[in-house]
Amino acid sequence: xxxxxxxxxGLREPSSTAMLASLMRKHLEKQYFEAGQGxxxxxxxxxxxxxxxxxxxxxxxxxGELASKIQKLEESDGLIAVTPIFLASMSxxxxxxxxxxxxxALKSKPTLLGAxxxxxxxxLALEHSVKPMxxxxxxxxxxxxxxxxxxxxxxxxxxxxxxxxxxxxxIALIKNYDKRDDSKPLSFQELLNSKQNx
Amino acid sequence: MEFGIMTVGDVTTDPTTGKTPSEHERIKATLxxxxxxxxxxxxxxxxxxxxxxxxxxxxxxxxLGYLAAKTQRIKLSTSTTLITTNDPVKIAEDxxxxxxxxxxxxxxxxxxxxTGPVYPWFGKDIRDGLRLAVENxxxxxxxxxxxxxxxxxxxRTPLRNFTLAPKPLNGEPPFxxxxxxxxxxxxxxxxxxxxxxxxxxxxxxxxHTKQMVELYxxxxxxxxxxxxxxxxVGLGGQVFMRKNSQDAKREFRPYFxxxxxxxxxxxxEDFTSQTPLTVGSPQEVIDRYAGMREHVxxxxxxxFLIDHAGLPLKTVLEQLxxxxxxxxxxxxxxxxxxRNPDAPSTPARGSKKIMKVEDN
Numbered sequence: 342x343x344x345x346x347x348x349x350x351g352l353r354e355p356s357s358t359a360m361l362a363s364l365m366r367k368h369l370e371k372q373y374f375e376a377g378q379g380x381x382x383x384x385x386x387x388x389x390x391x392x393x394x395x396x397x398x399x400x401x402x403x404x405g406e407l408a409s410k411i412q413k414l415e416e417s418d419g420l421i422a423v424t425p426i427f428l429a430s431m432s433x434x435x436x437x438x439x440x441x442x443x444x445x446a447l448k449s450k451p452t453l454l455g456a457x458x459x460x461x462x463x464x465l466a467l468e469h470s471v472k473p474m475x476x477x478x479x480x481x482x483x484x485x486x487x488x489x490x491x492x493x494x495x496x497x498x499x500x501x502x503x504x505x506x507x508x509x510x511x512i513a514l515i516k517n518y519d520k521r522d523d524s525k526p527l528s529f530q531e532l533l534n535s536k537q538n539x
Numbered sequence: 540m541e542f543g544i545m546t547v548g549d550v551t552t553d554p555t556t557g558k559t560p561s562e563h564e565r566i567k568a569t570l571x572x573x574x575x576x577x578x579x580x581x582x583x584x585x586x587x588x589x590x591x592x593x594x595x596x597x598x599x600x601x602x603l604g605y606l607a608a609k610t611q612r613i614k615l616s617t618s619t620t621l622i623t624t625n626d627p628v629k630i631a632e633d634x635x636x637x638x639x640x641x642x643x644x645x646x647x648x649x650x651x652x653x654t655g656p657v658y659p660w661f662g663k664d665i666r667d668g669l670r671l672a673v674e675n676x677x678x679x680x681x682x683x684x685x686x687x688x689x690x691x692x693x694x695r696t697p698l699r700n701f702t703l704a705p706k707p708l709n710g711e712p713p714f715x716x717x718x719x720x721x722x723x724x725x726x727x728x729x730x731x732x733x734x735x736x737x738x739x740x741x742x743x744x745x746x747h748t749k750q751m752v753e754l755y756x757x758x759x760x761x762x763x764x765x766x767x768x769x770x771x772v773g774l775g776g777q778v779f780m781r782k783n784s785q786d787a788k789r790e791f792r793p794y795f796x797x798x799x800x801x802x803x804x805x806x807x808e809d810f811t812s813q814t815p816l817t818v819g820s821p822q823e824v825i826d827r828y829a830g831m832r833e834h835v836x837x838x839x840x841x842x843f844l845i846d847h848a849g850l851p852l853k854t855v856l857e858q859l860x861x862x863x864x865x866x867x868x869x870x871x872x873x874x875x876x877x878r879n880p881d882a883p884s885t886p887a888r889g890s891k892k893i894m895k896v897e898d899n
Contacts, residue, residue, distance in 0.1 A: 400810070533677065
């Protein structure tokens, strides 16, 4: 069974960010179904955890339901992350959520990025501002990310096509994802011996 | 089992009056708190070490030396002594002298310190924190056990034919704790040397504390070749009490809401459910802390933080009265009940095995 976590930072109801995330989910379900493979999703709708995320920032650790969601995220085979674009960048809530993760939480994690905004003028915010954060976290980001402006929701199959392509890329990344952690910290014995063998 | 208090030594404005104590007042208050701790029957007083405002304990052995002369019974300790930025030779000297002054009524806890800018002031780099803790303690351990020390490392000038003076009292080095919140390497270090492991869990959920203590006990068994319950475990704690639970909550809330570290974050109710902070009646504190050993096994030391966040001296002294009269006597009984008779009752080396690091 493939486990995929969906993090989305939509604020309103209905939310185009949530819509894009569920479209991605639908495509992945379909593609995995056609391949005869099971997939399940761990959904993190950040709005529900607004207070918990800020608390985690002030006290230094996530707790309760947020903590178990984050643990599931770390154990996931893949990640879908979708944010609204505010002021030419990801939303503050979206950024803050990732601020609370450990440095290695997304290491090599197959990741599909998506963003929504009012107009297509924000299209490249995904490339310029969202992607660098995931590069810093060493996530393995699918080459195609999906941007959806409000006007596009009414247009034919534009978004669907991109989501379909991006989903295929994510599935390919997940296939090659080796979850084993090869970056173990120095053991105490190694630390102890490092004086003898500098 | 030992019960005591630990102070951070923060100078913090009392949010209910807007009054900030002077450094002088805070230092004198710390002494009054320590003396009161002995008076109400506590076993341990421990002071932190900080080298930046708003903290006052930059010279712990000065304070502890003064207290040694003013007290008869209470054990004097640290929470923590910076093994990273202090010269291990100076730590060996300072605490050897303190051990003689107190006739052995002391121990100390190693810690790394988490304030980045402090390291460069002492010529160090916080990124070397773990390596410093390991190398410096290796030297300190050797200084307290070997007559003539020849030593060379990465972070300090080499020693040739160095002899520590004074030597530990009766040739018995002070008992050492290693404090760490999330570094498994430090739990491992404590286990390797057969020293105590202190998990200062005051800002952490019990699930995490349990994990760290379990790791330490396992590794202790491995290195010392004795059962895991022989390991020496200490925990932090934080309480505020009044006769009526609601009065305690009402009085402590402004201090909680404005406290350094966790203030302006979660609600007091959330934080008390997630961490060992207990605000309520003495009975509530007893219930919570009598249950700690269910998570970490029979342990040896419980230290409470009771004097931070701007609480006035008068209030802190009242807290000590409640601790000494109503809480600790019951906790002593509770912890004695059903305790594994093989688990050490107080901190002392849980094994006679001496880890000697190869000479280079």
